[in-house]
Amino acid sequence: MPTLRVNGVDIAYDESGRGGPLLLLHAGVADRRMWDDVLPAFAARFRVVRFDQRGYGETPLPDGPFVYGADAAELLRLLGIERAHVVGVSMGGHVALDLALARPELVDRLVVVATGIGGWEFGPAMKAGWADEEAAIERGDFDEAAWINVRMWLDGPSRGPDEVDPALRRRVFEMQRRALDYENPAAEGGWLIPERHLKLGQIASPTLVAVGELDQPDFVRIARHVAEAIPGSRLQVLPGVAHLPPMEAPQDFASLVVEFLTG
Template sequence: MPVTKVNGIDLYYEVHGEGEPLLLIMGLSLSSRSWFRSVPVLSEHYQVIIFDNRGVGQSGKPNTPYSIELMAEDTRAVLDAVGVESAHVYGISMGGMIAQRFALKYPNRVKSLILGCTTSGGATHVQPGADVSMLMMSRASSTATPEEMAWATAPILYSQSFIENHRQLIAEDIEKRIEQPILPHAYVLQLQACIGHDTSEEINTIQKPTLIIHGNEDKLVPYENGVVLAEKIPNAEFLTIQGAGHIYVTEAIDLANQKVLEFLNKQR
């Protein structure tokens, strides 16, 4: 089991495929297993590196404050452990926040940047609806089982049309999530890190080729946040996935993988 130690904890990681390195960073409360629809396709062309953020999966779960900057340090440690000097970096949701901070702090270690369903935070962040925020805040104190809570949050993670027509695909996602459910304290600490995230006054300094992907039915990180990123990051490409919610890596996985590969191939 590949593990590296950083800031006093173990970080679990995996490497798939060969070629130029592509680092994938997952979002709030999810382990690297939630990349299961992306890794098989992307690793046919790239050396794909995935890892469990602190607080989830097989990585350490300290009950001490987390921050996006701290998790960017974790990200650096994973690249060091694999022996990779620089990589294409693809983060979604909280992982996109980590990717932004990593690119700002370690620009020489980033070949290109892909930011999915994420935000720069700060004063320009467009908040989700009050009902969405309340549900996300209540997760830590809920007495529901991990599976029950996963289904309860489905309406804010997927578009209504997808829920009605592709319930089996959502069930597959949930099965992956509940294999290693996040502990309540770790969920709160990751959520607090997300709330504290703010690159809004810095991202205009990012000089790396950047692709932004956002579903226009995203309820958790509203679509307008993707628009802001595309406006602020110089020469960023912007892919709108029509009709998709937050988890576009399930709702439109073929399109997402295709566009990611097209973008990466242009950087060669």
């Protein structure tokens, strides 16, 4: 497992393929392994860089403040990459938007999938899910906390567990369970642009906004809001998937992204 010392932390990452640089930013319910099924298609066209953000996969979460986008920018610098396409899912989409606003010179084309944004008022269902997760963590039941996340994000609001590939559910559980082992109240993640949601109209990169039709309704609404706010962006609603399209429909997702990045 290669690592690079990035802003004081050993960041786990890997590279594959040749071509223009492509940076992949994983979801908060996953780690860099969420890209496994789309990596061959991407690596056939691009130099692909993926990494575990702090507190995920093989990257630790030490005490103290940090900035997600600053880690991504510094990783690119250390790898000698001056500009890259950036694809982010969920939390990774949030980081990608932050990077596009604060460091536009680094971002060529931008793809955000099921992205979060700051300043959004979530509905009762999302708040209840997060409260259940927090309660499980407080009583030390990290397994249940991880399964709550699987149900929220992979199953989504309209599918039961028996309607989702059990192997896929297990993969997401294992990634989230590992992240929960890093829980550290003394670590505090922050952003390059604190009020990103008010500045989306400043993003100049060609942008694809995608969301699964079976995702949480709040995230479908966020996707529409982001697409409306970013000038010239394209909105794509993905059929038959929820919050993690690269894992749920890898062939369709890879084709969509490659077409956008090379078109």
